[in-house]
Amino acid sequence: MQQNRCCSPQLKLKMLHRKTYHVKELQAEIDAHTDVFHNLDENGQKILRSLEGSEDATLLHRRLDNMNLRWNELRKKSLNIRSHLEASTDQWKRLHLSLQELLAWLQLKEDELKQQAPIGGDLPTVQKQNDIHRTFKRELKTKEPVIRSALETVRIFLAEQPVEAVEKICPEPRDLPPEERAHNVTKLLQRQADEVRTEWDKLNLQSADWQKKIDDALERLQGLQEAMDDLDLKLRQAEAFKGSWQPVGDLLIDSLQDHLEKVKVYRAELVPLKEKVHHVNELAHRFTPSDIQLSQYNLGCVEDLNTRWKVLQAKARESDKECLCDVSSITVLDTN
The missing domain is CATH 1.20.58.60 (Methane Monooxygenase Hydroxylase; Chain G, domain 1)
Known part of the structure; x- marks a missing residue:
């Protein structure tokens, strides 16, 4: 006291x-x-x-x-x-x-x-x-x-x-x-x-x-943003390139082989694009709620990039199937 x-x-x-x-x-x-x-x-x-x-x-x-x-x-x-x-x-x-x-x-x-x-x-x-x-x-x-x-x-x-x-x-x-x-x-x-x-x-x-x-x-x-911007640019280029193609059904028989070559080039360009998608996802996964919680905007951007990538893959597979079907049909006709 x-x-x-x-x-x-x-x-x-x-x-x-x-x-x-x-x-x-x-x-x-x-x-x-x-x-x-x-x-x-x-x-x-x-x-x-x-x-x-x-x-x-x-x-x-x-x-x-x-x-x-x-x-x-x-x-x-x-x-x-x-x-x-x-x-x-x-x-x-x-x-x-x-x-x-x-x-x-x-x-x-x-x-x-x-x-x-x-x-x-x-x-x-x-x-x-x-x-x-x-x-x-x-x-x-x-x-x-x-x-x-x-x-x-x-x-x-x-x-x-x-x-x-x-x-x-x-x-x-x-x-x-x-x-x-x-x-x-x-x-x-x-x-x-x-x-x-x-x-x-x-x-x-x-x-x-x-x-x-x-x-x-x-x-x-900053690293995540740059990776997302780079991936977005590459996806837009791939989307634009794919969007310039004519439907396979509208192609002439003589141009079908050229189209097949374009598809091969396109699929080859998807390989490095896949690595960029993987890089973005890896950077995003390093952010955890206990560390830094990514905003809804960033999460939405990552999700959008992955969705666009999956769409491009699906379209590439679809083009492969269409081309193969057309080539098979032409081969059958030639045989007959």
Whole structure:
């Protein structure tokens, strides 16, 4: 329980105000005794004049000088304590609030970073995520000197505060020795500074890790997109080539052999096309829900490419059968 009291920021602030209040009470008490002091001094001076030349006069003169010296020292010390306490209190509160604000900002940015996940399933989405994270990293870079400056200010403040000063800023329970009371308030600011430093380092590591995932996704999705674009081009060329053929039934007997040669060439060109289809499917299968879930657009593109490939294969087989049938018919006719 005592440790919780020592570590509570709210309690620290209350103690600061309480100590300031006690110093103000002391100053008010001194001010209230000012008239008493002046009366004593005036009466002592009168008595001193009446005892001029005697031993009692010398003793009284010494006591009056000592009283004036101690009175002035007391007033000076009280004013110095109050001035130093108010300045240190203000600075302590500013540092405390500054660190609190930085911790809140770091938590906000960590939440923002989490909201950027998961990785998108197509190239445009991941490119947009990359743009968003680029802006995020610029914000971190802008904030970096602010954070480093705050941490350095806390370090200097704690290094310059002697034990007595820290005690006055934030007194701990009186049953603790002065060194421990000063150590506790030092630990409060130091712990806040350490937390800011830890959260800052963690946020930068998370940002770097997220950028790595984005870069990996961009590379893989770019590879898939290029493979799909290349396959789409080859399929369109094959479809156009196949679409330029005349129906086998409309061909003249003399051009049938040429058509057979075209079919052979066509089937030969389907061999590398098959490898491209296999390559696209292999790239697509490397994306898993636990890794990167491909978007419906990409899944639809892969499915469309496979469907078109199957149609071309079917048409090639159909052309083979038609040509073989026609060639067989011509052979039979020639025999007859």
